[in-house]
Amino acid sequence: MNKSKNFFRNLVKPFRSSSSNVGDNVEDLERIAQQEQKSFLFETLVAATKDFHSHHKLGEGGFGPVYRGKLDDGREIAVKKLSQNSSQGKKEFENEAKVLARVQHRNVVNLLGYCIHGDEKLLVYEYITNQSLDKVLFRHGLEISELDLIVTMVVVYSIEPSRKEELDWKRRYEIITGIARGLLYLHNDSHNRIIHRDIKASNILLDDKWVPKIADFGMARLFPEGETHVNTRVAGTKHKLYKKGKGMEIMDAAIASSAPSEQVAICIQIGLLCVQSDPKVRPDMHRVVIMLSKKHGHLEEPMRPGIPGTRYRRSRLPPGSSSTAPGASVFSDSNSSESTFNITTNTASASTSALASSSNPDPHGKLPMKS
Ligand SMILES: Nc1ncnc2c1ncn2[C@@H]1O[C@H](COP(=O)(O)OP(=O)(O)OP(=O)(O)O)[C@@H](O)[C@H]1O
Numbered sequence: 001m002n003k004s005k006n007f008f009r010n011l012v013k014p015f016r017s018s019s020s021n022v023g024d025n026v027e028d029l030e031r032i033a034q035q036e037q038k039s040f041l042f043e044t045l046v047a048a049t050k051d052f053h054s055h056h057k058l059g060e061g062g063f064g065p066v067y068r069g070k071l072d073d074g075r076e077i078a079v080k081k082l083s084q085n086s087s088q089g090k091k092e093f094e095n096e097a098k099v100l101a102r103v104q105h106r107n108v109v110n111l112l113g114y115c116i117h118g119d120e121k122l123l124v125y126e127y128i129t130n131q132s133l134d135k136v137l138f139r140h141g142l143e144i145s146e147l148d149l150i151v152t153m154v155v156v157y158s159i160e161p162s163r164k165e166e167l168d169w170k171r172r173y174e175i176i177t178g179i180a181r182g183l184l185y186l187h188n189d190s191h192n193r194i195i196h197r198d199i200k201a202s203n204i205l206l207d208d209k210w211v212p213k214i215a216d217f218g219m220a221r222l223f224p225e226g227e228t229h230v231n232t233r234v235a236g237t238k239h240k241l242y243k244k245g246k247g248m249e250i251m252d253a254a255i256a257s258s259a260p261s262e263q264v265a266i267c268i269q270i271g272l273l274c275v276q277s278d279p280k281v282r283p284d285m286h287r288v289v290i291m292l293s294k295k296h297g298h299l300e301e302p303m304r305p306g307i308p309g310t311r312y313r314r315s316r317l318p319p320g321s322s323s324t325a326p327g328a329s330v331f332s333d334s335n336s337s338e339s340t341f342n343i344t345t346n347t348a349s350a351s352t353s354a355l356a357s358s359s360n361p362d363p364h365g366k367l368p369m370k371s
Pocket residue numbers: 058059060061062063064065066078080109125126127128129131132202203205215216229231
């Protein structure tokens with residue numbers, strides 16, 4: 001019997017009621033201890049995903065393929081096999097993964113743990129049953145940028161026709177507020193401040209009750225050299241409908257009659273406030289959550305949104321930067337004003353193209369939007 005088994009046996013001795021259940025108790029404690037460690041055996045993941053069989057492949061993003069699997073205890077998981085282009089060492093990866101596994105919120109995908117096998121690094125997430133938000137949103141012939149601001153998108157875009165009934169205004173509003181709460185948690189309330197840097201519809205997963213869960217958070221911690229995959233595609237040019245007072249015209253017709261117009265207008269305006277090109281004037285997530293909780297009320301006029309590729313968008317860090325350095329994606333200083341900067345940076349560029357009405361916009365965002 002090895003040392004750890006002895007340790008557990010001694011631990012359960014005082015609680016033992018009969019000799020027959022000692023084995024069970026030891027097994028339970030060992031299982032709990034392993035879960036606490038957050039580390040998965042490679043063999044466990046091989047068994048869960050049927051050796052990473054192609055039938056189990058959910059898709060492949062910028063960080064590598066993702067497989068669906070089922071653990072022996074019945075839990076469904078999604079296993080992300082990280083592509084091996086990170087220079088991060090095993091110990092650092094382990095430390096960072098443990099930090100990320102402590103991030104727990106109703107609106108954030110739970111990272112159950114990690115696995116290191118030779119040169120391979122894997123992340124194990126809870127499996128989220130429904131589709132990602134981008135698959136539910138009907139593209140309407142528009143070239144939607146991956147970076148569209150979620151709030152505005154959920155209000156504006158039509159829904160996949162077969163799912164129209166499912167996504168009424170109430171549900172859309174719950175998705176919007178859920179995402180905002182998840183981001184607020186990542187920014188302010190998790191142990192380490194986490195700035196996502198790649199918020200987009202495909203990174204919002206919906207569970208069987210349509211609760212939105214933010215996926216792919218903290219990837220900059222695992223790819224600290226700054227080569228993180230951040231999509232920079234630009235939005236289509238047809239969607240230039242935003243003009244002061246005409247916001248309602250861009251709304252999905254399917255919900256136009258049932259949605260309270262003030263609430264919809266607030267959502268669109270919050271979206272525009274979040275993508276102003278000057279990061280200093282954008283609301284932080286705390287303020288966004290408060291604004292969303294108001295049914296009516298006056299919000300300030302948004303300034304002109306930023307332009308993709310201008311000075312506020314950043315897709316890579318300087319060589320040698322660490323993920324915890326100032327300007328990187330994770331901050332431990334809860335008073336830092338950088339959170340607004342980064343979180344809106346990536347979404348900003350898209351909404352800019354999607355919503356701006358000017359043909360010659362000011363990249364510095366100092367001009368108020370004109371009607
Ligand atoms: N926890 C999960 N539960 C269910 N499906 C998931 C989970 N995580 C990822 N997926 C699915 O796996 C696929 C790949 O996801 P991944 O996050 O790697 O890439 P992506 O979001 O499509 O692209 P990108 O890397 O550009 O963000 C997507 O279809 C995604 O919906």
